[in-house]
Amino acid sequence: MTNDFERLRGLCAGDGERIDLLEAGFLLSVLGRGESIDLAPFRQQVTSMATDLADLVHRRGATPEALAEVIARSYAYRGDSETYDDLQNADLVRVIERRKGLPVALSILYMHVARAQGWTAEGLAFPGHFLIRIGIDSARHVVDPFHEGAVRDAADLRRLLRQVLGGDAELMPAYFDAVSDRDVLLRLENNVRLRLARREDWAAAARSLDRMLAIAPDREELLFEAGQINARLDKRRAAIAAFQRILELDGDPGLRQRASALLQELRRGLN
Known part of the structure; x- marks a missing residue:
């Protein structure tokens, strides 16, 4: 794979x-x-x-x-x-x-x-x-x-x-x-992600987000959701990586602030 x-x-x-x-x-x-x-x-x-x-x-x-x-x-x-x-x-x-x-x-x-x-x-x-x-x-x-x-x-x-x-x-x-064609593909896979989330199949929804991030690796909203889902699944290092990537991008200040707060919380949990 x-x-x-x-x-x-x-x-x-x-x-x-x-x-x-x-x-x-x-x-x-x-x-x-x-x-x-x-x-x-x-x-x-x-x-x-x-x-x-x-x-x-x-x-x-x-x-x-x-x-x-x-x-x-x-x-x-x-x-x-x-x-x-x-x-x-x-x-x-x-x-x-x-x-x-x-x-x-x-x-x-x-x-x-x-x-x-x-x-x-x-x-x-x-x-x-x-x-x-x-x-x-x-x-x-x-x-x-x-x-x-x-x-x-x-x-x-x-x-x-x-x-x-x-x-x-x-x-x-x-x-x-x-x-763009990128957005066409994201829309296709987002249909999968939303249906899995409605079923509360968070592990499969996380895998769907991985596929979306392969299509658009620097989409902040996708990274933020990947961080949230991986935190829910207790995959803290994957969640930290997603939130850290948001901070490396020059994007939405509000989203950066939320990512920073969640990142600190997750890092405290690793200690």
Whole structure:
């Protein structure tokens, strides 16, 4: 597993704007299970979808609806609204096996296939429901992978927003800001972490945070939570290392102050 952690860190090094999302997602699946997986058939299925999209575009032209025709209709991928909180929905390998998952997991497949076609593809900062934007030539389209790759117009997006934020919510430009690939991966794994925390499975939640820190090693909020969980698990040296790293970063003063106080408390406990 150490090598898989190093591979994940390597994939996510740099500015994090563009990452091989598919391979990073597969590594998260392997690390989450703690056992080796033959990834060849899963890579092959995604390659087949990309090949089928290229063939469809060659025959009918480049449209965002072609993504849905291949992924949602030909390969039957859909959002899992029935068992939404099932951990399998955030495991990319299980998503491919089951042909259903969370919005962000499905989005990774859509983005990979779109990019293989030479289109631009990026996640959006839309609240509460993960959406992607596909760029084809000079046109950009908002696509909803959870709902069978539907291409969303402004009226659709307003309705979706009001389902999440309430009936008075209005669309704002910030909701259409692009997010980095690093943040897409963090969002995927955060779905795992939150579900484990709800179950109070703190040991597994700590391992999920380790995977998130492999993706974003200097995210202060992740380091702080890792420190808290490891302290809860009586893994004091791991907790101390997390809080110490926060103090080494030039970040949020309030968080640094809280980390410093907890660090002193933990160090007293070692004496």
